[in-house]
Amino acid sequence: MIRFEQVTKCYPDGTVAVDGLDLTAPSGRTTVLVGPSGCGKTTSLRMVNRLIEPSSGTIRLGERDTAGMDPAELRRGIGYVIQHAGLFPHRTVADNIAAVPRLLGWTRRRARARAAELLELVGLPASYADRYPAQLSGGQQQRVGVARALAADPPVMLMDEPFSAVDPVVRARLQQEFLALQREIGKTIVFVTHDIAEAVTLGDRVAVLRVGGRLAQAAPPHELLTRPADDFVADFVGRDRGYRALDFAAPGELELDEEPAVVLGSEMSEARRAADGGWVLVVSAERTPLGWLDTGAQRADGEIGREHLVLGGTVAEHGGGLRELLDAALSSPSGRGAVTGPDGALAGSVTPEAVVRAIGAARARSAAGAAS
Numbered sequence: 001m002i003r004f005e006q007v008t009k010c011y012p013d014g015t016v017a018v019d020g021l022d023l024t025a026p027s028g029r030t031t032v033l034v035g036p037s038g039c040g041k042t043t044s045l046r047m048v049n050r051l052i053e054p055s056s057g058t059i060r061l062g063e064r065d066t067a068g069m070d071p072a073e074l075r076r077g078i079g080y081v082i083q084h085a086g087l088f089p090h091r092t093v094a095d096n097i098a099a100v101p102r103l104l105g106w107t108r109r110r111a112r113a114r115a116a117e118l119l120e121l122v123g124l125p126a127s128y129a130d131r132y133p134a135q136l137s138g139g140q141q142q143r144v145g146v147a148r149a150l151a152a153d154p155p156v157m158l159m160d161e162p163f164s165a166v167d168p169v170v171r172a173r174l175q176q177e178f179l180a181l182q183r184e185i186g187k188t189i190v191f192v193t194h195d196i197a198e199a200v201t202l203g204d205r206v207a208v209l210r211v212g213g214r215l216a217q218a219a220p221p222h223e224l225l226t227r228p229a230d231d232f233v234a235d236f237v238g239r240d241r242g243y244r245a246l247d248f249a250a251p252g253e254l255e256l257d258e259e260p261a262v263v264l265g266s267e268m269s270e271a272r273r274a275a276d277g278g279w280v281l282v283v284s285a286e287r288t289p290l291g292w293l294d295t296g297a298q299r300a301d302g303e304i305g306r307e308h309l310v311l312g313g314t315v316a317e318h319g320g321g322l323r324e325l326l327d328a329a330l331s332s333p334s335g336r337g338a339v340t341g342p343d344g345a346l347a348g349s350v351t352p353e354a355v356v357r358a359i360g361a362a363r364a365r366s367a368a369g370a371a372s
């Protein structure tokens with residue numbers, strides 16, 4: 001756990017970057033600091049590893065006051081990831097990742113073995129070990145930056161806008177990889193971003209700061225979206241917050257409808273029977289949804305091929321939020337959203353009407369929760 005207790009940072013020119021910050025970042029969880037430019041996010045983060053010294057207040061790591069710790073020792077227990085990855089340009093990927101273990105006195109062999117393990121963990125091919133940073137894409141460099149921060153297996157990670165410098169598609173992928181990785185490694189992470197969508201996607205807790213370095217609200221994403229503490233937070237969180245909040249609302253009692261499906265390569269006549277003249281979902285041999293088939297539009301008989309499929313329509317994953325279910329239902333040409341189980345196989349479908357009813361139920365639950 002990291003605890004900020006009445007932490008203030010006043011720069012020598014009189015700028016108050018952080019003002020009386022009280023905040024706890026729980027162990028094994030991701031706490032995101034978010035807010036407009038200049039609100040003191042980076043200053044707050046860098047005070048944790050003492051790249052910046054607080055003017056007053058205390059920052060504790062576990063029970064220990066960081067002010068009393070040797071800064072070098074403190075930093076060895078804290079991984080640090082920054083925008084543009086900050087890799088050493090003249091060192092190979094493996095040597096970049098192995099930098100901290102080498103400082104800790106690991107043998108070259110052990111450090112290289114660890115680098116290979118981490119490359120795999122962040123989803124890069126082993127052959128990249130001998131490349132130089134300039135030979136990698138921006139997204140790959142960020143993965144190496146994450147691997148480097150994890151090298152000595154620190155319990156704490158500080159991440160300062162790590163995904164901001166890459167394009168939106170790569171960014172979305174890095175965010176999903178981050179979530180999967182964090183589920184596996186369970187580090188205590190403080191993550192800085194100016195992007196509220198990123199904050200609510202990645203954070204177990206989200207702390208919204210306002211300019212002047214004052215905490216406006218710290219709460220789990222769902223609470224932030226549904227119960228913003230004041231106008232500033234409501235405004236910052238944005239207009240479509242109701243829709244975003246659906247990501248975090250559990251589907252509750254929403255039951256899936258049984259969805260008849262035909263396997264790719266089956267006869268068209270079978271699809272017609274299953275669909276009763278309308279749309280039918282086509283699945284792989286493993287029952288993974290592949291696309292929808294409009295049997296009313298098919299004149300010829302023969303095998304169902306990929307060329308017959310309409311690929312529009314997202315698939316909602318088992319355990320996803322109501323937003324994902326609503327998106328699947330609304331984007332499906334049949335009006336039924338396909339839902340898969342944990343193994344990726346078709347579990348059933350939902351109609352937009354059923355999802356809207358579940359949204360109503362979730363709202364009622366949330367209101368009851370707020371009232372109690």
Ligand SMILES: Nc1ncnc2c1ncn2[C@@H]1O[C@H](COP(=O)(O)OP(=O)(O)OP(=O)(O)O)[C@@H](O)[C@H]1O
Binds near residue numbers: 044
């Ligand atoms: N070394 C410094 N000397 C004086 N003022 C500084 C210094 N570093 C930062 N500041 C100021 O402190 C305030 C907070 O800066 P900080 O970088 O922590 O904000 P931030 O929320 O991370 O901003 P951004 O999202 O733009 O990176 C800003 O007004 C900034 O100009």
